Amino acid sequence: MSISAPRRVGSLRAQRRREVIEAYLYLLPTFVGLILFSLGAIVVSVGISFTDWDVLQPPHWVGLSNYVRLFGTPLNWQVFGNTFYYTGVIVPVGTALALGLALALNRGLRGIVLLRSLYFLPVISSTVAVSLVWGWLYNQQFGLINYLLSVVGITGPAWLADTRTAMPAVIIMSIWKGLGYNMVIFLAGLQGIPQELYEAAAIDGAGAWARFRYVTLPLVSPTTFFVVVLSTIAAFQVFDQTYVMTGGGPAYSTTTLALFIYQNAFQWFHMGYAAALSYVLFVAVAVVTLVQFRVQGRFVFYR
Amino acid sequence: MAMQTLDDAWQRSMDRGRFLRGAAKLATAATALGLGAEGLSCGPLAEAAGMSGQLMFWNLAADGYERPDKVGFLDPFRTSYPQVHLKVQYVPWQVYLQKILTLSAAGTAPDVYFASIAWIYDLAKKGTAQNLDSYVQASHLDFKKYYKEFDGLRYPDARGNLYAIPYEWVTIVLYYNKAIFDKARIPYPDATWTYDTYRRVAQELTIRQGGKVVQYGCTADWGYDTSDSLLHSNGGTLLSADNRKCTFNSPPNIESVQYLLDLVYKYKVAPSPAQYTPQQGAEQLFMSGKIAMMIGGVWIIGDLRQQNKIPWDITMLPTGKVERRVINWPNQYVIASTSKNKEAAWKLIELALRPDRPANTFGPGKVPIIRADTKVWLTLDAHRPPKHESAIVEQAKYNVPLQAGPAWSEWRAKLDNTMQSVFLRRMTAQQGVAQATQAIQSVLDQFWAS
Numbered sequence: 001m002s003i004s005a006p007r008r009v010g011s012l013r014a015q016r017r018r019e020v021i022e023a024y025l026y027l028l029p030t031f032v033g034l035i036l037f038s039l040g041a042i043v044v045s046v047g048i049s050f051t052d053w054d055v056l057q058p059p060h061w062v063g064l065s066n067y068v069r070l071f072g073t074p075l076n077w078q079v080f081g082n083t084f085y086y087t088g089v090i091v092p093v094g095t096a097l098a099l100g101l102a103l104a105l106n107r108g109l110r111g112i113v114l115l116r117s118l119y120f121l122p123v124i125s126s127t128v129a130v131s132l133v134w135g136w137l138y139n140q141q142f143g144l145i146n147y148l149l150s151v152v153g154i155t156g157p158a159w160l161a162d163t164r165t166a167m168p169a170v171i172i173m174s175i176w177k178g179l180g181y182n183m184v185i186f187l188a189g190l191q192g193i194p195q196e197l198y199e200a201a202a203i204d205g206a207g208a209w210a211r212f213r214y215v216t217l218p219l220v221s222p223t224t225f226f227v228v229v230l231s232t233i234a235a236f237q238v239f240d241q242t243y244v245m246t247g248g249g250p251a252y253s254t255t256t257l258a259l260f261i262y263q264n265a266f267q268w269f270h271m272g273y274a275a276a277l278s279y280v281l282f283v284a285v286a287v288v289t290l291v292q293f294r295v296q297g298r299f300v301f302y303r
Numbered sequence: 304m305a306m307q308t309l310d311d312a313w314q315r316s317m318d319r320g321r322f323l324r325g326a327a328k329l330a331t332a333a334t335a336l337g338l339g340a341e342g343l344s345c346g347p348l349a350e351a352a353g354m355s356g357q358l359m360f361w362n363l364a365a366d367g368y369e370r371p372d373k374v375g376f377l378d379p380f381r382t383s384y385p386q387v388h389l390k391v392q393y394v395p396w397q398v399y400l401q402k403i404l405t406l407s408a409a410g411t412a413p414d415v416y417f418a419s420i421a422w423i424y425d426l427a428k429k430g431t432a433q434n435l436d437s438y439v440q441a442s443h444l445d446f447k448k449y450y451k452e453f454d455g456l457r458y459p460d461a462r463g464n465l466y467a468i469p470y471e472w473v474t475i476v477l478y479y480n481k482a483i484f485d486k487a488r489i490p491y492p493d494a495t496w497t498y499d500t501y502r503r504v505a506q507e508l509t510i511r512q513g514g515k516v517v518q519y520g521c522t523a524d525w526g527y528d529t530s531d532s533l534l535h536s537n538g539g540t541l542l543s544a545d546n547r548k549c550t551f552n553s554p555p556n557i558e559s560v561q562y563l564l565d566l567v568y569k570y571k572v573a574p575s576p577a578q579y580t581p582q583q584g585a586e587q588l589f590m591s592g593k594i595a596m597m598i599g600g601v602w603i604i605g606d607l608r609q610q611n612k613i614p615w616d617i618t619m620l621p622t623g624k625v626e627r628r629v630i631n632w633p634n635q636y637v638i639a640s641t642s643k644n645k646e647a648a649w650k651l652i653e654l655a656l657r658p659d660r661p662a663n664t665f666g667p668g669k670v671p672i673i674r675a676d677t678k679v680w681l682t683l684d685a686h687r688p689p690k691h692e693s694a695i696v697e698q699a700k701y702n703v704p705l706q707a708g709p710a711w712s713e714w715r716a717k718l719d720n721t722m723q724s725v726f727l728r729r730m731t732a733q734q735g736v737a738q739a740t741q742a743i744q745s746v747l748d749q750f751w752a753s
Binding site: 052054055056057060140141142157158161162163248249250251252263266267268269 | 401404405407408425429430431575576577578579587588591593710712713716719720721723724727729753
């Protein structure tokens, strides 16, 4: 006995409906988790930013006063400045170094895989552990860095204890830590560039610099854009390094926004103020990322 | 009026709101699951007559802090109250307060726990700590036999209610490298010293080679443990008696700060703070034999005993312009206001204060709160350095309480960060003191207004 066409269609529809319901049921735990622990937390933290909640006592509505105080306190401007300083240096320098390293390691030499792995090692190391090690390396009296400088006749500074050198010291360590990650992304980008483009450029008489400038750089620009966006977001949220290496000092010179949020929330229990600071951080990251997406058309070349 | 209504509505909704309470409970569960602490569960579960049920006790798992349970400290409690199911948790310092407050918000704080002097005001103000006045009055313990370290544990000021019970106290001493003194043929520091003597001898002990200092005479860094005693010795204070005003901006304090700056920059007999790393401080330089004298907390005794590179000893701090004043502060236990077993918690505290508490349950250099116990405690340490550990007890008559007061961790961070700028010569002593006073006052105002 054959099944008529309308019955077959109806059965398929019912089966599809069942599959859709089943799919949503599978997704439900993730949806619930996302709504409760991510969206819920985001919505609640917006509310908290308008209160003076200290965890133990019920929150009091304070209106916009957290936001007003936030922009009226000179210390906060220093904290914003530190965060922009860190981001402004680490993103271009870290990206350029990662690209350079990827170019150097993008060749089929013996032992190249080992070299790539070595450069990737800091990425998989704990930030806290490497921060502690770098703290010792930076020690003015007994540190390896100042010892090496003294060998060539230079008296090394008090890296982490001087307001002028503390942030550069944190930046150097952070670049070292993140270099391998960006290098791997660039390697993937470089390996996607067709070899025949280089051959054509060479036939046209292009030298090494011209090949890099007119072939590599444009074709790796989507990867560069990706690295820049990710690095910027990560840089705005820097916390571990400053927390472990300097605690934000000396004299607030390495207090970044994420660290300041942590101090306000979990050391001084000004949850409302910390929530307001978090939204400032969110807006800053969102605006910078938006600008990057807006201007990418001029610099990013998609094949 | 409309604003008031809105405020009230918001307040009511927040008070009633189950979401935050639920969130707090979830956070509590997460905190409890995430305990990086060593848990010990001892004692039988029993529902016998008298005290029974569970008693949760938290202590620090930090280096240098005793683990009293390991030396039988709690055994008498278990013997006396077998029906009480005593659970002990050792929690790391970094997350300690965070966990206590999270659990308190959910109403499940440990029944009795160690609390730093820095937190007492906040715990009392937020209603987390139990008022212990009635327990003290009803106790069989004779508190006249105890060191009077209770003032800082009263809220809102030294005449207020008692919210914690101290079991030991810590203070600051002058450490010195005996080998450096012997080599220079200079007598060791003693109780006759003033801060002028400290500077003069530091000048004699500082050694320069080719324009570079290879051995410093002393330390002169900023911090509650290293500089507050000097402020008090010269007649300065940080807070008013009612803890509402910052009194840091005063001529004696500016003079004290200038004295420290001069040791570093004018006389060049102390390393600048730039020569320390945040984690290591002066202790490392002292231990490597590069500093002759160091002012520091008694807890360093434990670290110095671990090394045998330098021969060392301790003595009283020098006398200032007014007199010798040495800051000290107690370590103490708090009973959670939400505890369902307060009587048992109090019995545990009484055990911590009992006259026959084993001397080895106190940390190195930390003095038992019972006066009579200090003799046993010193005898226990007689065979190991420092030779003059008794100086800690002898200078007790000069003790002044550490001015912790409200929101200590916040205002102290602001004070120390500002003073770092002074010690790195980004501003003068006068400017730094004025700026720090303003920052501290804003924290105090916020605390009392909330």
